[in-house]
Amino acid sequence: VTRGSSATHPNLPDAVLVDGTAWREGLAGTPSALDRGLHFGDGLFETIACRGGRPRFAGLHLQRLTLGCERLGIALPPPTELRAEIELLAADREASLVKVIVTRGPATGRGYGARGDERPTRISLRYGWPPEDPRLQDEGVAVQLSEFRLGENAELAGLKHLSRLDLVLARRGLEAAGVDELLLFSSSGRLVSGSMTNVFLVEGGRLRTPRIDLCGVAGVMRRVVLRAAERAGLAVEEAALGREDLERAQEVFLTNARVGIWPVRRVHTRTLSPGPLTRRVQQLIAPSLEEATDG
């Protein structure tokens, strides 16, 4: 195995394992045509940033995956096996993204309901690290408010599950809007997140982020930021936030396991500057981004 810096194709994985077997299109290690992940979006995933040949925040990713499997009643593959597979894929590259999908497995019956005797499917994919513009972390990103409304569902909230057609559709507006990210609201008007990021507001010296009780993904970097801020003695709050909270915010930033923190420099037509609390949080988490800590 060679240790290169990029994948064969920047957008497609250069290694795929299906239940531990190397996948070759139509030949080996192929998913079942009966898989409930394919039929119903019945499963979970993680996208893990790997630097220096090591997965970053592997502990937090596996913890979320474990919790998700418990909530969905999916038999989790042994975490040590999962971790070994992630580490194996990460080790070959200086920088990569390893995506792990765990589905409930091939259907053992017809229809939506699970029967309980399914055996989960595990798919691990390694992607090259996408090109990134360092200015986004320094100068910030432009965001637009999406007209798309995410559905509210307490039993799905927080999970990084496979039923993601809502985000697929929400993303359609991104290119048209000519911005770096979209901010999404739920059907009842709550601020939820970006399309691939969580969102934090700064107001009166306090960090605020949407509570994830009805909608949204409990992002790993969101958790890292919350933890780092609490340890540093900053005031943090998870709350039901609306458009008026966004408008009142002095600073806004976005989080994502790959990019870390993106300060927001423009929301719709309103211009912001990356402020002191955003910079403080960037500094707080910087060491953990560089060291490929376990989380």
Next chain:
Amino acid sequence: VTRGSSATHPNLPDAVLVDGTAWREGLAGTPSALDRGLHFGDGLFETIACRGGRPRFAGLHLQRLTLGCERLGIALPPPTELRAEIELLAADREASLVKVIVTRGPATGRGYGARGDERPTRISLRYGWPPEDPRLQDEGVAVQLSEFRLGENAELAGLKHLSRLDLVLARRGLEAAGVDELLLFSSSGRLVSGSMTNVFLVEGGRLRTPRIDLCGVAGVMRRVVLRAAERAGLAVEEAALGREDLERAQEVFLTNARVGIWPVRRVHTRTLSPGPLTRRVQQLIAPSLEEATDG
């Protein structure tokens, strides 16, 4: 090809075609590990009841699939090809269910957003006709109100899409409740549907069914009933309905492409009798259920 009455295993398909190639587990016609149906629930499906070796309401199913592909921006496989494949699978069995999945296809990039250059995947599966209790259509079914709340999303409403984790979870309550079907409400309290049926209420000689603008699937049998009722001069209404409408209803019935119409004989603790309008509608659609009409 033999014309038998049942599949090899009652719960699993006895024939699967992936892009027209017969699927053999791990060997041939296997789905791609990159398929966006698997990664994001990015696709649609139809379950078509086939009787006498012919698909029933094939026209309506293909029409919904076509509309769904248009709304999602998925390149629809040629409808004549799809229809030929469904008819081929149906022809071998006296009674079967043919499920057709169309996904956006293998990902051509990373992340939620589609790039527009994907080529769709088509998976067709033939299942045996499940055993059914004829009393359910005569005497009616018992239903329970689910505590589960479906998310509201105008852009997904009506579509029979693959992001179905909500219904997978909602179905968990069915066995525990010891009933035949669950009635589901949306996050804002609207009556939506059953977990695998649409719902109709009868009030003051009028048929009422939830409007599908924020939530729910636009069922083929729902459409058949609406059309037959209108042709027969019955008063019908699609409206935003709530729990109080359900409680006021003199009759309640459920629709599904396979079962036709299930009168409801009990809602939670309230006992109902299959009433005159339910019986009238059952008579109206009976011919189309027997003849395997094209819809």
